[in-house]
Amino acid sequence: MKRWFRWWGIAAFAVLVVLVAVGWLLLADRIVKNALQSAGTRVVGAQVDIRKADLSLFPAGLTLIGLQVTNPQQPMQNAVEAERIAMSLDAPALLQRKILIEELTLEGVRLNTPRKSSGAVKTASSRRDDAAGKKAAPSASESDLPGELLSGAFIVPDVGEILKNEKLQTLVLAESLRSEIEAEKRRWEQRLDELPDKEKLASYRSRIDRLKNARKGGLGSLLGAPAELVAVQNDLKRDIDRIEASLGEFEKQSKSFENQLNQLTKAPEADLQRLTSKYSLSPGGLSNIGGLFLKHRLRVWIERAIAWYQRLQPLVSRPAAAANGPRAVVPLRGTGVNIRFAETTPQPDLLIRRVRAGIDLKQMKLTGDVETITSDPPLVGRPLRFDFVGKDAAAAGSIRLNGLLDSTDPQRKLGKAHLQMQNVAIGPKSLSDRPEMTARLQSAVVDLDLRTALDEERIHLKLEAGLDAVRLSAESSRGDSGLARALSEALAGVRRINASASVDGTLLQQQIQLTTDLDRVLKDAVTDLARRQATELTQSLRKGIRAETNAPIKETGLQLDRFGRVGDELSGRLALGDNLLKGLL
Template sequence: MSQTTQPPANDSEKRDGPKSPQGGKKGWIRWPGLIAFVAITLILAVVWHFLADWLVKRAVESAGTRAVGAKVEVAAADLSLFPAGLVLDGLQVTNPDAPMTNAVEIGRVGMDLELAQLIRRRVVVNLMQVDALRFNTERKSSGALPDKQRRKEGADSEGAGEALKKGLEKMGCGNFKLPSFEKPDLQNLLANEQLKSLELAQQLEADIKAEEAYWQKTLKELPDQQTLKAYEEKLKGLSSKKSDLGALLGKAGDALTVQKELRADLERIKAAQQRFQKSSRDLRQRVQQLPKAPMADVRRLQAKYSLSADGLANLSQLLIGGQLCDHWQTAWEWYQRLKPYIAQATAGGEAAAPEPERGTGAYVRFTEKTPLPTFLIRQTKASVQLPLGALSGKIENINSNPPLLGKPTAFNFLGRDLAAAKSLSATGLIDLVTPGDPSSRAKLELNGYQLDKVPLSREAALPVTVDTALADLAADFSFAEQRVNTSVDMDFDAVKLSAAAPAGDNAVQTALINGLTGIRRFDLVASVMGNVDDYRMKIRSSLDQTLKDAVGGLVKKEAAKLSAQIESKVRQAVSAPLSNAQQQIDVLGPVGDELQKRLNIGGELLKGSGLKLPF
């Protein structure tokens, strides 16, 4: 590695270059340096050989963890250059929502890499072999990320979570609540419910009392019968005494004054009478209406507390809707995680590289004879281990830039004579080739699937489990022009359902459970359709009719019984205030009579005085 130079003997040596220790001139070539170079190169190669696997393992783990938002781990990695290839053993991808579970676990992934593309900093895999792919496997330790990373992840997905919430609300998720099968306690019911009829009766009673008090006071303020009779005395006094013309003229004037005063008093009484008649009429009308008020309360309470036969019309949606919503939510969450990559891919987004960090520089790409995406797996062969059996299949053209590649990603999986099914096939196409116009479709067919202890409904009011059944399933999914169209068609045969025993003595719940446990076959059709931001879910099943037949009559009978009890209780609660109100209105009768008497007396007086009243 190093050289030893002797002091030059003279000026000529300095000019001509170094000389050997023997006095001969040294050449420019230092042959031991070649050995040193080979040794250093070999050391570097050996270090690379031992470090490369670890570096690849760390790179896969950190990139995967960043993408998923939970730990991605690799048991071992083996990178080879000649031929170029990579083998990953024991790949585990944690489910971010359940850190003790792996969303995906792969026993072994082998990749046949194109070395020429690696030189261009591009990962092109001609064939990837995935063995022992499993879903939802248990982890030995938690795969959750430290708080800091989780918080960052949470902040990023806040908007997406809001969109999901809205989407689920539009689908009706959260509204799939079974009606309560428990009989309400009528005493508690009436104690906790505010009865409108009771309020009306009490208000009316108070209004009548206020009106009565008002008229007692008003009658005192108005001219009474004695005051009116005093006018009679005054008029008589003016007419009985004889006198001269002048005196007569004076008496006539006095008579007119008295008449004027009398007329004014009578007008006050008349106005009061009109007001009384109006308020009296209104109060009587309210008293007449009052007996009808309890019926409105009865109807409201019946709707709230009694099980109607209409509530059972779409029982399958109530039973299974919640579970389908959970599946949809899971699918949506995974879609959100993949969305940035899909968006980048559909935009053909490899061209716009971000501004590089200082010191890192940028790679400039030039036109290629055969341009390829920076990431491409031409073909993936996979063996998948599902609870129902092992599948094998292939995926073509997984890549980071479909518009550049010009080919969609296609998959095809098939399993025959599985442990728990006759056959399963899944095919699909994810077409992101046209920028801004993504489309995809998938089809799943499962025949002769033997269900064993599969929960059909986790609703607390009616938890139902499929103990055994033989199911055929066909599912279609398509997404195009921003519209989602998903349909799932299921036929269940040789069915044996079980449901938890009802709490307490409840005839309807018992009948429902009996109806369910008696079912031997049923079908189920579920669909999610609509715009990508506005979709609806529909579920229908032969279960609906079966259950309606089983419990419809009983529900009606139970509902009628409960309705009658509610009506009776409500009427009982409002009867006293109602009766009080009816009695109270009668106390207003004498007020009207008194006013009429006063008017009659005044009217007679005016008639007797020869003057005609204007009223």
């Protein structure tokens, strides 16, 4: 035996195994922490930080301290922060690489907290975009609300600035017509060279004269003359026909250019109408300006909610494990592919049966449960449900949020949520942070009923809200038109807002219908001012457009005149040919 075995090898093996196990135990917390941070960052698309992770083996469990999830849209803000997350793990399931959690407790959860450093992460695609100098398409929060409408409302637009930024269609048309005329002129000049010119026509006169002299000659000349005469006549007729056909074609072309020139002279008026409607605030446009403030805020909320849903959705809707036959999943370069086989007692890769959470809002604490978070809803056969309740003792206000997300049928995903708020005091909220006008809802007491439904990719939302004890503030920082002042004063005087909204569409695009009595208040305040401003703007714009377009239009007309000379030349040649033909007959 000694010839084949070295018995001290068992001891060496035991020592090595113990060393590795101790090393793993010492580093396990750090390994788990780093793995969770990088997986979370990949899912969220922004930095996920964990201050400390504590993994215990007997009993199996994990506690995370100081979780921070960056808001990808605002990297200096955490979307969620949790003081402590504790969970017990099913150890035998871990051997099968499955995470089964009976209960997970979330303590000290806070939303939208500031970060000390940016949590933005550079993805490969964003790095490529940066290198290419590309800019991401603005979201609703970036592009902000009323846009050009507000530009018109709060700043008296500078005509010079408008004309510098806008491309006048008149100038585009004039430039295009001029180059077209120039090209046609060159083509006709070439064609003139190919057509019988005055010299050629003069040569007919010589031939005719020679024939006339021949008549006076002898008998031989007299016999050959008629045939020669017919030949000259045919040649001349052929040339006249060519000139006539070209003249007809030219006149058609010339007429078309004249029509275009005529349209060009009307183009400045079309430009004026376009720019006036773009840069002035019509009384009609004011009819929904109040809605625009709230609509913008609503769109931002919807965008954020959908973005989070889409980020987290892949974690809780992985297709069911193969019941029949092996199936390959997620190939990764260099790490192979895990083949899944049918399980005798199928279990999902991830199942959290219950999450108990306490969320600290500014005015109240929201507590509740989320049930059945799983990567394999069809296998578990139960939808994800959530129910949160919060009470504000001081203002007797309450919030309730409940709903479900049902992916148990792989063919159809359904979801619904219901948010009720009663007498809830809300703090400062920005409605617009555009430089033209900043508007803030300083405080209000809200009653709100919001219901959403999701059916596959289709979303439907219905909102009824009433805001009491409203304090709004607004100011225009860039320019101080009477219109901006009037709007600011009107907003400051608002004490109650009623709003109802419905949203229909897909996860990618939604139609928002919103009505609010804020519209009437603002419209009353600014209608006359808006009309006056629109008239002034129209006059100034007309003057400016004329100054810009007069010269190009005139130049185009002159060019068309020069083009007309081709027609004069053709007419001259035709008259000469006709005279010769008459003399011959």
